[in-house]
Amino acid sequence: MKVILLLIVWNLFLDYCLLLMRMIECKDLKKIYTTGDVQTAALKGVTFSIAKGEFVAIIGPSGSGKSTLMHILGALDNPTSGSYFLDGKEVSKLDDDELSDLRRDKIGFVFQSFNLLPRTTVLRNVMLPLLYSQTSEAEREERARQCLKYAGMEESKFLNLSNQLSGGQMQRVAIARSLINNPAIIFADEPTGNLDTKTSHVVMEAFQELHKKGHTIILITHEAEIAAFASRVMTIRDGLIESDVKK
Amino acid sequence: MVAIDILKETFWSLSANKVRSGLTMLGIVIGIASVITMVSIGQGAQASIASSIQSIGSNLIIVRPGAQRSAGVSGGAGSNTTLTTEDADAIKAEIQNVGAVAPEDSKRAQVTAKGTNTNTQVIGTVPDYATVRTIAMEAGTFISAQAVKSSAKVAVLGSTTRDDLFGAGVNPVGQVIRIKNVDFDVIGVTVAKGGSGFTNPDDSIYIPISSAQHFITGDTFVTSLSVAAVDQSSMVAVQNQTTDLLLKRHNISDPLQADFSLMNQADIIATASSITGTFTMLLASIAGISLLVGGIGIMNMMLTTVTERTREIGLRKAVGIRKLYINLQFLSEAVALTFLGGLIGVGLGWGASVAVTKFAGVATQISTSSILLAFGVSAGVGIIFGFYPARKAAAMSPMEALRYE
Ligand SMILES: Nc1ncnc2c1ncn2[C@@H]1O[C@H](COP(=O)(O)OP(=O)(O)OP(=O)(O)O)[C@@H](O)[C@H]1O
Numbered sequence: 001m002k003v004i005l006l007l008i009v010w011n012l013f014l015d016y017c018l019l020l021m022r023m024i025e026c027k028d029l030k031k032i033y034t035t036g037d038v039q040t041a042a043l044k045g046v047t048f049s050i051a052k053g054e055f056v057a058i059i060g061p062s063g064s065g066k067s068t069l070m071h072i073l074g075a076l077d078n079p080t081s082g083s084y085f086l087d088g089k090e091v092s093k094l095d096d097d098e099l100s101d102l103r104r105d106k107i108g109f110v111f112q113s114f115n116l117l118p119r120t121t122v123l124r125n126v127m128l129p130l131l132y133s134q135t136s137e138a139e140r141e142e143r144a145r146q147c148l149k150y151a152g153m154e155e156s157k158f159l160n161l162s163n164q165l166s167g168g169q170m171q172r173v174a175i176a177r178s179l180i181n182n183p184a185i186i187f188a189d190e191p192t193g194n195l196d197t198k199t200s201h202v203v204m205e206a207f208q209e210l211h212k213k214g215h216t217i218i219l220i221t222h223e224a225e226i227a228a229f230a231s232r233v234m235t236i237r238d239g240l241i242e243s244d245v246k247k
Numbered sequence: 248m249v250a251i252d253i254l255k256e257t258f259w260s261l262s263a264n265k266v267r268s269g270l271t272m273l274g275i276v277i278g279i280a281s282v283i284t285m286v287s288i289g290q291g292a293q294a295s296i297a298s299s300i301q302s303i304g305s306n307l308i309i310v311r312p313g314a315q316r317s318a319g320v321s322g323g324a325g326s327n328t329t330l331t332t333e334d335a336d337a338i339k340a341e342i343q344n345v346g347a348v349a350p351e352d353s354k355r356a357q358v359t360a361k362g363t364n365t366n367t368q369v370i371g372t373v374p375d376y377a378t379v380r381t382i383a384m385e386a387g388t389f390i391s392a393q394a395v396k397s398s399a400k401v402a403v404l405g406s407t408t409r410d411d412l413f414g415a416g417v418n419p420v421g422q423v424i425r426i427k428n429v430d431f432d433v434i435g436v437t438v439a440k441g442g443s444g445f446t447n448p449d450d451s452i453y454i455p456i457s458s459a460q461h462f463i464t465g466d467t468f469v470t471s472l473s474v475a476a477v478d479q480s481s482m483v484a485v486q487n488q489t490t491d492l493l494l495k496r497h498n499i500s501d502p503l504q505a506d507f508s509l510m511n512q513a514d515i516i517a518t519a520s521s522i523t524g525t526f527t528m529l530l531a532s533i534a535g536i537s538l539l540v541g542g543i544g545i546m547n548m549m550l551t552t553v554t555e556r557t558r559e560i561g562l563r564k565a566v567g568i569r570k571l572y573i574n575l576q577f578l579s580e581a582v583a584l585t586f587l588g589g590l591i592g593v594g595l596g597w598g599a600s601v602a603v604t605k606f607a608g609v610a611t612q613i614s615t616s617s618i619l620l621a622f623g624v625s626a627g628v629g630i631i632f633g634f635y636p637a638r639k640a641a642a643m644s645p646m647e648a649l650r651y652e
């Protein structure tokens with residue numbers, strides 16, 4: 001009798017610890033895009049959780065809903081239904097300013113299509129998240145330079161305009177921008193899609209180093225070689241999780 | 248830090264998007280400059296006409312022979328012979344608060360002097376004329392009472408007439424001029440008054456009224472009486488009493504049948520103003536159309552950039568910038584753009600007005616209300632159409648804004 005009671009308490013304690021460690025917790029997430037009369041179900045009910053400090057790779061065929069999921073996880077878009085807790089807070093319950101603060105303080109996001117400010121220098125693009133903050137101008141630039149080097153960007157291009165860069169260079173600027181606030185979670189949508197093998201490895205080693213420092217990293221990729229860097233691989237197909245493998 | 252960042256970003260954004268900023272500003276500049284220039288020309292015309300009427304004299308009432316216009320009977324030729332110098336003397340003697348009364352008998356005539364000649368207004372009058380019309384002498388003296396009494400053949404030249412006959416700046420006192428084949432000695436030149444329009448006091452010759460009636464016109468009557476009240480407040484009383492006195496002297500019982508008419512400066516100015524006012528309205532409506540076109544230009548530019556700006560705002564939100572800062576940023580950009588354009592527009596309009604005065608000789612007067620109106624309209628359009636789409640975008644979720652088309 002005593003043993004059973006002890007076991008129950010122990011189990012509850014374990015559950016609680018697990019709950020504390022969960023960075024991301026989603027239940028039955030659905031996303032339906034409506035364009036005119038056409039409805040596309042990009043996510044058809046996705047449930048999973050990701051603990052603090054995990055390094056997750058999401059793979060899946062084109063159009064399977066990977067980017068859609070990332071946008072929701074990055075607090076950039078709302079799911080049609082289902083619940084999403086980030087760091088213990090239900091994201092859909094946050095107001096606009098709380099969402100902005102969450103993105104600024106906890107989230108680094110690398111877009112599949114980079115989304116750099118046009119006609120703006122590399123440095124200013126990377127410093128954008130620090131705008132209107134208490135950080136001094138000099139420190140902003142210093143941090144931007146560090147992040148750019150970390151992402152493998154050549155120093156000679158720091159003052160180039162963003163539209164005068166190659167695809168791979170834009171990608172590294174986008175990665176540098178996602179790191180500038182030293183975010184707890186980094187979401188990267190195909191961060192090596194435009195890079196050669198050598199540069200891909202530089203970038204992936206940087207992610208691995210961040211992972212070792214305790215950052216949670218979630219990235220989307222098509223390449224098995226890149227997925228191999230991660231400690232957990234989720235496969236998405238047709239808006240559903242097909243497999244979820246931990247190493 | 249926030250304020251500095253907003254200002255810096257505004258500067259960067261405007262200079263990074265030079266063509267976009269330039270085209271938006273162009274609409275504002277054109278709208279404001281044209282309103283200011285057009286209205287300044289209209290107001291300048293109004294002011295210069297008013298001041299040239301004012302320059303005739305002050306507190307002046309002019310009595311002319313002929314029926315009152317309001318009686319609806321136009322004065323025929325015969326009715327132009329009703330006023331006399333005795334009427335003038337009676338007004339001066341019997342009415343209070345009359346400063347001076349000057350009858351005049353005028354006629355245009357050909358005047359010659361040593362081979363030069365000109366056609367000008369010959370005004371036969373009395374010494375008081377200098378008082379009622381505020382005439383000052385540049386050289387010599389005005390007509391004396393003695394000269395009037397003796398029908399002396401003496402003449403005072405207006406400055407323009409002097410220029411025409413003897414050349415600019417020459418002192419013609421002591422020279423002889425010939426009016427209708429009668430020789431007159433020049434005894435003085437008046438100071439230029441700078442008036443223009445219907446009767447130019449500078450383009451005249453003054454001679455004693457008796458000499459004019461005798462040698463030039465052959466009249467026994469006068470062509471008008473100028474009555475100066477001592478001050479502005481006695482104008483009405485002087486005008487009424489003059490009317491009564493003249494009715495009595497001319498044996499007319501019904502004021503509607505009066506064989507003379509009175510006009511004061513205020514009436515003349517009012518008539519002239521109503522004409523120039525219409526002119527100003529016309530110019531203002533042309534300017535209003537350019538303001539409208541400018542406004543549509545601003546609107547167009549702001550709306551065509553909405554897609555790009557909405558994406559940019561989506562990105563700013565995605566990296567964690569609060570809605571308030573985004574709103575302030577875009578408001579600041581719209582304000583900077585419209586104020587910069589507004590200042591250039593005011594400067595350009597001002598310059599154009601000065602240039603019009605200088606090169607076309609048209610009087611202009613910049614009015615504050617036209618500046619405020621033009622500035623207000625274009626600033627309003629610029630700020631509303633610059634800021635409103637930004638505000639809308641800042642309220643979207645980041646992906647919604649990033650996907651905006
Ligand atoms: N804004 C949108 N409106 C309508 N449908 C959309 C929208 N965005 C994505 N979709 C649809 O949702 C589905 C999932 O798109 P998503 O971008 O998530 O795919 P993905 O897995 O990231 O593909 P890829 O590997 O090519 O990037 C696709 O069928 C796509 O056509």
Ligand SMILES: [Mg+2]
Pocket residue numbers: 066067068112189
């Ligand atoms: Mg994708």
